[in-house]
Amino acid sequence: xxxxxxxxxxxxxxxxxxxxxxxxxxxxxxxxxxxxxxxxxxxxxxxxxxxxxxxxxxxxxxxxxxxxxxxxxxxxxxxxxxxxxxxxxxxxxxxxxxxxxxxxxxxxxxxxxxxxxxxxxxxxxxxxxxxxxxxxxxxxxxxxxxxxxxxxxxxxxxxxxxxxxxxxxxxxxxxxxxxxxxxxxxxxxxxxxxxxxxxxxxxxxxxxxxxxxxxxxxxxx
Numbered sequence: 001x002x003x004x005x006x007x008x009x010x011x012x013x014x015x016x017x018x019x020x021x022x023x024x025x026x027x028x029x030x031x032x033x034x035x036x037x038x039x040x041x042x043x044x045x046x047x048x049x050x051x052x053x054x055x056x057x058x059x060x061x062x063x064x065x066x067x068x069x070x071x072x073x074x075x076x077x078x079x080x081x082x083x084x085x086x087x088x089x090x091x092x093x094x095x096x097x098x099x100x101x102x103x104x105x106x107x108x109x110x111x112x113x114x115x116x117x118x119x120x121x122x123x124x125x126x127x128x129x130x131x132x133x134x135x136x137x138x139x140x141x142x143x144x145x146x147x148x149x150x151x152x153x154x155x156x157x158x159x160x161x162x163x164x165x166x167x168x169x170x171x172x173x174x175x176x177x178x179x180x181x182x183x184x185x186x187x188x189x190x191x192x193x194x195x196x197x198x199x200x201x202x203x204x205x206x207x208x209x210x211x212x213x214x215x216x217x218x219x220x221x
Contacts, residue, residue, distance in 0.1 A: 004080065008072050008090035009097075015068035016098020019109060020060030021045040024053055033108060041099075041110025043145050043209075058114045065095040065118030085123070086175050089182040092119030096186065100193055111193040113149040116186055120156050124169060127159045143208035146197035153190035157183045 022040045025032035028049065033040050035048040042061060046054025072091040077084045092115075099115040101107040121128045131152045138148035160183035163169050164176055171179055191198070200206035 004076065004083075004087060005090050008076075008087045009094040011071055011075075012065070012068040012091035012094020012096075013098035014094075015064040015071075015091075016095035016100075016115065017102050017104070018060065018064050019099070019102055019105065020064075021053075021057040021110065022105065024056055024060075025049065028053075033105075039110055040105070040108070041112075042114040043111075043149075047209075058117075061099060061110065061114035062118030062121065064099070065092050065115045066122045068092065068095045069119065069122040082170075082172050083175065085169055085171050086179055086182070088123060089119070089179065092116075092123065093182060093185055095119070096189060100189065111149070112186075112189055113152060116153060116156065116190065119186070120152075124159075124163060127156060127163070130159065131155045139209060143210070144201065144206055145209045146194050146206060147201060150190050150194055150198075153187045157187040 019040055021032050021042065021044070024045065025035075025040075025048075030048075032045055032048060036044045037047075038044070042054055042058040045057040068091040069088040072087050073084055076087050080087065096112040096115045096119070098109075100109045100112045102109045117128070117131070120131055134155050135148040135152050138151055139145055142148075160169075161180055164171050164179050169179075197206055
């Protein structure tokens with residue numbers, strides 16, 4: 001069974017290597033990592049290249065996690081029906097790792113939130129509703145995308161614990177501790193990738209999101 005976990009992580013990592021924002025930027029003759037926050041994810045792409053670029057990047061980054069998890073389901077649901085939900089999480093985690101740390105870009109990718117959104121949608125669609133509401137309300141009230149992003153990861157983790165413990169995810173009890181750890185890994189990764197944002201939030205110097213500033217190409221300082 002351990003080898004299956006490794007296979008799923010690798011499958012996810014390979015899918016995660018598709019850097020939508022970086023590729024979109026290159027098609028428009030820029031390296032997205034040299035602009036704005038220097039991040040290759042959805043938010044920086046939106047801020048740098050506009051709403052169309054941001055939407056395409058979000059769909060691509062969420063989609064690669066969805067495809068990775070579907071691939072794992074097709075591979076393992078027949079032989080391991082009771083473990084397949086957990087294996088899907090391994091694939092999703094691998095996709096986030098591939099997105100955040102792509103080897104061919106010197107391990108400098110995105111922050112994994114759009115990719116995590118794809119994981120949430122695939123793993124248990126009802127979870128996505130609560131996560132979306134939290135993100136929208138947080139950003140609407142505070143205008144901090146980073147805060148909304150971290151709260152999404154926390155909401156996902158809490159829902160995994162609650163839904164799994166109540167039996168809604170149809171995961172056997174012996175696998176629950178591992179599933180809880182996997183859920184926590186998404187949250188830890190989100191916090192780690194947003195560690196600079198956390199510092200700016202605490203010092204009240206974090207950039208607030210503005211619709212008017214979408215598509216504002218500014219070189220990274």
